Amino acid sequence: MNAEEIAALIGRAGDEDPEVRAEVASELPAALSGRADDPALAALVRLTSDDEARVREQAAFARGQLAEVDGPDIRAALWRRVGDEDTETHEEAVRGLAVRRDPGAVPLLAALLQEPTAYVQTFTAAAVLGDPGLLPALRKFDPADPGVGEALGCCDPAARERRDAAAGALLDVVYDLLPSADAALVASRFEAHLTLRLVTAGGGGATWNADALLVRAGGDPRRAAALVAEDRRGTGLLAARAHGALRGRSPSRRSAACQSAIFRGPPARSRCYLPDRRPAPDRRSR
Numbered sequence: 001m002n003a004e005e006i007a008a009l010i011g012r013a014g015d016e017d018p019e020v021r022a023e024v025a026s027e028l029p030a031a032l033s034g035r036a037d038d039p040a041l042a043a044l045v046r047l048t049s050d051d052e053a054r055v056r057e058q059a060a061f062a063r064g065q066l067a068e069v070d071g072p073d074i075r076a077a078l079w080r081r082v083g084d085e086d087t088e089t090h091e092e093a094v095r096g097l098a099v100r101r102d103p104g105a106v107p108l109l110a111a112l113l114q115e116p117t118a119y120v121q122t123f124t125a126a127a128v129l130g131d132p133g134l135l136p137a138l139r140k141f142d143p144a145d146p147g148v149g150e151a152l153g154c155c156d157p158a159a160r161e162r163r164d165a166a167a168g169a170l171l172d173v174v175y176d177l178l179p180s181a182d183a184a185l186v187a188s189r190f191e192a193h194l195t196l197r198l199v200t201a202g203g204g205g206a207t208w209n210a211d212a213l214l215v216r217a218g219g220d221p222r223r224a225a226a227l228v229a230e231d232r233r234g235t236g237l238l239a240a241r242a243h244g245a246l247r248g249r250s251p252s253r254r255s256a257a258c259q260s261a262i263f264r265g266p267p268a269r270s271r272c273y274l275p276d277r278r279p280a281p282d283r284r285s286r
Helices: 003-012 018-031 039-047 053-066 072-081 087-098 105-112 120-129 132-138 148-155 157-177 210-216 221-233 236-244
Strands: 117-119 182-187 194-199 205-209 271-273
Touching (some): 018 053, 039 072, 053 087, 072 087, 087 105, 087 120, 105 120, 105 132, 120 148, 157 182, 157 221, 194 210, 205 210, 205 221, 210 221
Antiparallel strands (some): 117 271
16 A cells, blocks of 8 residues: 555545444554654544444454554554443453553453354454453353363463473474474464464575474474474474484574564454354344
8 A cells, every 4th residue: 555545544534424434443453653743543543443343342342452563652543432331332442452562451351251142253362361360250151162272272371381491392392303493383472373484595485384283293392393493384294303303412492573564454253152052133134
């Protein structure tokens, strides 16, 4: 999106038609530059206080879930929408605070998990926040339901420690297999999982969801490294070497941290229900 298109989009934020303003709110995250004085960000913040609930809800969702930027102004705007008379706007604000790891979101997110319906986005936000205080509410759900297992694992300190140790062991094996490569475990502020990032000497690169990789490998770092080797070079030799690379070693954790700035479209609004509760009518149109 070029400067002229961004300016036109910001101008439409003041359109008389609330449907147009809601559409603008959904598109503004793609125009954000990451600067504190970004006019697109200011327009998005203004839309969260729109007179129309539909616009506020869309703006809160866009700012909270799609716009991977953080700062005092963003959080203050989200907090202003907590307790909004429109339930959906309130929920989006709570989830937006949770994915920014705001500790004040813990009791608010726990309350959302007590509602008759719980959206997958709520479990995703719980996983990112990773607070043990959410465990009592999360344990009422089936771990096999979408998002629940990840949230339980991320909020359980012991499970998270096992996950981190396995990811660290995976990184050690990858270094053994590809010593000339630059490998790191990346933790994004806005995501619950760890990412394995690999850049080879030739300049090629690839990323994997380290958590998903370990799940595919049954929790075995050697097998997970074999999957990486198969992806990178497609040879059985490296895969075979990976299975024995950890024997006799004490893995040392190598890690890196960064903040993702990738914009993603809104995920599907699928839901999980508590086993003993019947779903309430769905008021959402999307």
